[in-house]
Amino acid sequence: MASSVLSLASAAPSASLSSHEIEKGKLNLGKYSLCFKKEKTNPFMKTKSVGRISMVVASEVSRFEGITMAPPDPILGVSEAFKADNHELKLNLGVGAYRTEELQPYVLDVVKKADKLLLEKGENREYLPIEGLAAFNKVTAELLFGADNPVRKQQRVATVQGLSGIGSLRLAAALIERYFPGAKVLISSPTWGNHKNIFNDAKVPWSEYRYYDPKTVGLDFEGMIADIKEAPEGSFILLHGCAHNPTGICNGSLDADAASVRMFVARGMEVIAAQSYSKNLGLYAERIGAINVVCSSSDAAARVKSQLKKLLDQSLFKEWNAEMEMMAGRIMNVRQKLFDNLSSKDKSGKDWSFVLKQIGMFSFTGLNKAQCDSMTNKWHVYMTKDGRISLAGLSLAKCEYLADAIIDSYHNVG
Template sequence: MASVGVAATLAEPQRAAPVRAVGAARRLAAARPPAASRLDGVEMAPPDPILGVSEAFKRDTSADKLNLGVGAYRTEELQPYVLKVVRKAEERMLAANENKEYLPIEGLASFRKATVELLLGADSPTIKEGRVACLQSLSGTGSLRIGAAFIAKFMPGAVAFISRPTWGNHKNIFADTGVEWREYSYFDPETIGLDFEGMIADLEAAPEGSVVVLHGCAHNPTGVDPTKEQWAKIADVIIAKNLVPFFDVAYQGFATGSLEEDAFAPRYFAERSIEFAVAQSYSKNLGLYAERVGAISWVLNDAGAADRVLSQMKRIARAVYSNPPVHGARIVSEVVGNEEMFEEWKGEMDMMAGRIKAVRQELYDALVKLEPNKDWSFVTKQIGMFSFTGMSPAQCDNMTNKHHIYMTRDGRLSLAGLSSSKCQYLAEAMIDSIDNH
């Protein structure tokens, strides 16, 4: 009996407490408007200039709508494309029934080997001598981010010089990691070509030890790359001014259609013993956009330094996402690391790059036919996925608001999202926007 009594007295206040708590919570709720939050002061972030375009495109109900905003390859039917060689690799992976254990922080060994060989060539002395510190990371963006964080930590005070214009996310990435960025001249709107003198002058004026972000090939957004002779001059200035190149290689295979040719600049820099960082992405050339596969490497002149640098990049990655994802890395090592699959991939790269070249020509022909007195040669002179039209933000707005053609407001059109059947429509919209706005 006694024990029941104790239990009853103990139980009493325990039952009463929730009743009081509910009452207090009700009084509090009544005193505050229901939507109130401690984070009410957080302002809405502006939409991303590139990804926001796709969101607006999805909301548009017009049958004419065309998404030329994001640099993603589409078929002639304007559908997303999964490479056949990727599907084949996935079938092999399924058959191999591999586990889903964590990868090491530095990533899948066969992926890292294939990735540095794709960049520098399988017989590269730099690789053979163990002078490449390669960390598998989250596609191009994550790789750039780890590279920028490494610069912030180990090269304090170094300024990152980025091209004017450049891919919109470069500024975000360096700013977010606390690395000051400035611009160097790159594009000449008069010639719609490279402002080579301006570029060289700006690099010569950069403080010693600055980082220079260089698009390895198929410059985004301009589609204008330096020639081999110009790369040689750029390398001269980099050596003379003790600058640190940071290549962004997001389009290997899309500039010339050849994976080897498109790696010219980093291979040439390595031959001249220029130390550099490089971020690689398989989003575009293997169509692995959502798999987030890429790598950040430092190509150095000393194997010991490469080991130490890798250890520090691992430390940075550990605190950000720990281990990289395995699925895309396995696809890459199946495709890039296997001779037969590699040949198949080259064929599909050729097909994708060829389709973009074909619509470039068709767009040019349609523009010339509609307005023969204007110089439209920039359309076919530029390379890669994009056409940088020189259209003003008002002209771009007209393209979207009147013609339902979605593009970034810097005047960039992604030709990877254009089909032959839409070239005439696009040309008419461009001429209307350029002539009337």
């Protein structure tokens, strides 16, 4: 683009300019100094003449004028509306962040202890290797696959740190785009909203497979399998490893949560697995995660890791496991009590058992957009418009209130 760099001091310009100075593109104007170069024109630049000299100067129109406004984050909008509501019974069931029974943010005790230990040991904040902290990569792979899994012993796993789950998935998308050009990714319908953005930005084609059945408020397993069977050869299937978002920490057991990944690996399948420590460690802001690529050989794993490169304390680990079980247990108790209230208070005979069949932090209510609006406008319950609620933001004390809101909105709003 055409450009100019102007350095101003003071005083009047010199009376004469040599052709040599002009040809070199540098003008000495007394204590004014002007450097310029001729390049292609730009719609955001204007030409200004000074005698026989033409300069290109920046106009008041921004170079970024043509950038469109990104759509608002639906979760952020829910939180902002919740903050502005002064109703004493208001509930924020939009954000997928764990809360205590008093509905306050929770920092795990084990995280506090780990922070203290790091400070006492004098840990610094120096640059890490491109692939991240080696000790972290070792234990995160052990958590996912199991310490004695053959794929680890055979060095067939390439693991590098990523920016939580989303950043790790973005690395996976970049890997697919670069080394599997044209390969399609199949994404569940529905899925977490950012999944589609990730693959769009990486220029990876995707399509949806059936997942949610609104009639049963559960899994459309037959539709899912049929769509996967129809996928082109070489496609990648995006699965939610332990608890589906938005329809379904799981049960608090690390082995149970990792069972699906281990099952695929045991069957000899090559897998790309993104990990996040936002919810199970409460490290939402730190963006801690990893990407693991299981390959058919150690040589392939080494090559993959080379491309991905462009707190090891057993007592704390046991304590973390116990805290996860406590957090997951509270969510399961809330889920059970919500179901109990829905079943006992709704006299229509509607079957609410789908609430118990779902697992994890989230639950689909089966409410449509109009009913969700009623939940917010009448009952001050803030949630996303697809009917998803975060049970982590619900207390046992408010389960009855939420059940009343759901029953009223379901039966009285079309």
